[in-house]
Amino acid sequence: MPQTPSSGFALRWRWLLPVAVALVAFHFSPLRPTLDWAFFDLASRRPLRSTPPPDGSAIVVIDDATLDQLRAEGLEGNWPPPRAAFAALIAGLERAGAKRIVLDFTFLDHSSAGEQDALLGGLAAGLPNVVLARTERQMPVFWDEAFVLGHPTCFTVPRTGLVPSITDADGVLRRYPVQGSLAAVAAGYPVAFSAAETSPAYNETPPRHSDLGALLRWHGGLNQLRGFPERVPVLSAARFILAGLPMVVRAAEAAPEFGPTPLAAAIVAEPPLQGAGFDAVRDRIVFVGSNAAGTFDQKPFAIGGLEPGVLFHWTAWANLAGAGFLRELPAWVALALAMLLLAPLAALAARHASILLPVLIAAAMAGAVLVAAYGGLSSGWFLPPATPVAAAALGLLGVVAENFWTERRRRQQIKALFGSYVATEVVDLLVRDPAAIQLGGERREATVFFCDLAGFTDLSEEVSPQELLALVNGYLEQTSDCLMAHGAYVDKYIGDAVMAVFGVPKTLPDHALAACRAALAAQRLLAERNTHLRATHGRTLSLRIGVNTGEMVVGNVGSERKKNYTVLGDAVNLASRLEGANKEFGTRILVGAATARQVGNRLVLRPLASLRVKGKQAAVPVFELVGEPDELSPDEEHFLEAYGRGHELYTARRFRDAVAALETARSLIPDDLMTGRLLADSRRFALHPPPPDWLPIVTLDTK
Template structure:
């Protein structure tokens, strides 16, 4: 039978792995794939939860609805409001101030309002204003324009930085532009400028290389060419914050009547339990204050990772984050050097390779459900590890790409094993269908684990049969007649074998080799083999009657059966093999078939088979024989009939007397043995074993075999 060469497993592993990586790379360019990776980052934020920040240096002043309602003017307010607040903050000891409002045009309330703000900017050098780089697309080209603060506010002591925020493709804000380029000029971000002021590095240059930004001694890992990832400390309003009007509300500034309480510069009265206002409380001393809008109508609120993030049930997680707070998060990330960094690519690749190997091992050695459970457990470990690296070490490992690679690999291996199993089932069906019963083939195909290929030791019963005098018969027939006769005989014998779950190992001319108990084991194979041998002889009796009528040769077959431990499996090359049995017990069965000729019998079984079947079948001892090439003698028996079948009383009496004759023979009681065997012949005159033993006893009576005689007959031919 033919066998397709099995693909080496290392080829399968590499092939599935490469295809899985290529498929994942292809998908990685899709929006859905990239969005999923971004959402996995949000999940890590949510599961990590808000950070507890000790001595948070950043305070936010909100341009909110309360302030808009309490001031004499509605938004946009006169610049004098900002001048007043900036002066108040500096008087409260604030170290650095950022104003997240772009003042790029003259104040609509008059030039004197701009002058007031300019005077404050000339007085203090710790204030950072907002600017941006505007980009538009016209006729397929990108056009950029720098929008700095209004020219009056560009003073020797003032600073400004870019407040532009850029969303990811899903509309969420996770990155922060650290610097941007316009016409070969590098512009610093709002947070970077404030960082330099707060850390007393006003003169430090912001530089950039392939992997990082640099501000003095600070190194900021790049997310892309212009941005970093923001390590958000929590959802919206996680920073200390006050309304703009709380800072504006001093003795020299009049809010609307209901709000004008002069709370900012209230000295307080400890005697009456009145706490001082922000100016004297020390709350703002040495702090960074960021001023920005939180009003919804100004559209300066954005979705960030904590918005609806899993694991965070804070009510603020349902609120978009003001842009000023995104700046605050970016600035705090810089100040605390708590940057989010990607793990090295080598580690990611190593993890993927390890996962691919473990996936292969799981699918190779575990049942499908267990392999799925193992792969899922590996996924859980991977997710937990990713969360741990993020929460404990601010490290980001890609989650979606490795997961997709492993998912494809798992499906690839499962598909490969399925196709391989189907191929093996087809191979098994094709290999066994010609000489194995259909129900056995179905069992093999459904449960291939029962079929241990490649050579295993198993107790099996093997049968050899051969047509007596076939050579002389073949000389009397034409080739066509011989083939027809032989096919009739082989078909009938084969059907009997297969009806009893035996398998045809091979045909050699008129000879048949069959096994019982393989490839699917069953316990009573010795009994089945004997039953088949008897049924074959019965069938031949029927066939000889028909052949006699037709004037054709009447075939007789001799059968040998042995049971023992044999090597079972596929024997041969990688491309051509036979499912067969090998070993001394196989050779013995073949010898027994030929030994029938010596005793005039048609079914001979070994002592090993007889030990299994003696309670189920009528057998009688034939001899102790020593086969050619072996020193240890074995006892052989003639298989007569299955118990339960009716044997006439004469036959039963003959068997009993025959047994006594064998016992006398082995005791060297020649005269007694001769009497027993002659009596057997009086009951069944053509009993060939009785004739043989009577002849031996007569010879030994005349010529004593000597003291070394052990009753063993040595076969000199195979």
């Protein structure tokens, strides 16, 4: 049935509300960030456009080769290395011209050689470009995103930066809390902050910061960074330890007189180290970490796999010094976008569109979100895509569910509307192919069938109400089954009368022939029933049938509470008049001219006259349906031959010749009403011819 605007709106919201609730539940579930980060990690590994790391840095790692070298020099080669090795490393990097030395190491315990602790601490304190890591717990920060970092007015001594570790629920490092961190101190943002100042190192407004940490823009893993030797040299610590070890050994031997601070001054006074390995760190900020097996400093990063922890701090520094951190759009933006994506799918659901279109639109929306999120990483922002993509998926699921329930409701409507009036196979066809029926109205050529029992009123006075209903229902059921077996749609019952239509709702190529054969079959069934009636009640019934073909309007007619799929038009009215006109012609089945033309010679038809019904000026030829050609007896064939010749002569105004032919026909079937009428008129017109404008027309004054 057609939907009103209000009902379409209601249908739209019927599925949209639960989908929206499911979407909100998904948004706040643990699954959503898991999917968002899975996409982020995959996109970070294969960015649309690689952002090269900034110049001015280097990474030095204590690797397996370094530990082997320490053993060769007679130092402890296990992990952790002795503090003297770290002091030698600082000395070597200082002599190589490192601009700043950032150690991603925490010295939580005293070493077995306490004098080495003092040596390393004094050296770090004496060199202003050394930054050490500390692990004291950072207090929560409750500032919003408008809070910015400033540069300090002073350094603590030694310079230290926090080594924060904020992991997401899956244990992967993606964010970096900038305030007071090792990377911030390395970039010129140490512990104390002022919102009004800018970084003297980079002369730009400090990055925005919240307690959640900044989302890192990744430049690749350590092996990938080896592909940028000019931008980010990745070097082993062995050569620098060997270069600084002699001075540290001498300082340790003369510690009571020499002391740690003079060691720092002595290192600064030494000439710079020369050579390719040493030149690689000159005037660079050097991040020192570990890469040796068994050092337990391998961290899970978004770019995949385990990487040295120093890479975490270097990446944060590269973000501060280069293109900046990624800006993560707030979760509410993703949720709002997701809700907007439901709108076009809701419109499609209200229109009950084909499922292919919603699938294409949902796929396009999900693809657009993923492309935007993927491309956004290269532009410096990240749109969490899980909720918008889920909106497309859930919206499509809602459309599918709505289409399913709409289809189910449509099937139920069709079965309720036609199930009792057409054959089961027709109902199945309509259910499979909704295009076969237009409930809203259309013009179709079809054949209408009316039948009514004669003699029923007299019989009803002689039987009980229960017997009467049983008799009527038995007749109607038998007749309806007969009509449906021939492809009819049983339109309605009017007392003991039946109206049926051939050619709707199912298209029937030979609807006129099917209707005529159904009429003949109905007469045969009544003849069988009359045998029983004659035996039980001493009476019989007769059946008058009118059949007519023509164009008519087909569709639902009625009120909002009750509708009927029916046909309207002059062709329908004429079929009803033909049923009643059987009394005028003494026949049982009358058909209109259009029906007769379509049937042709496949059935036996007898021409009667032109009929003018009440309310119409034009007269239409009518015919009696006699039967199948192979079912006629010889006497019937001779009668029809004589009658046809007489009717033709009568119409041609050859009345004397018509009398002879009609007398022959009457001798074969004496009680035929139409033969007697034509014979009487022919005799009268033979004596008194009609006027020139005379036409053989029968006028019905009653409906």
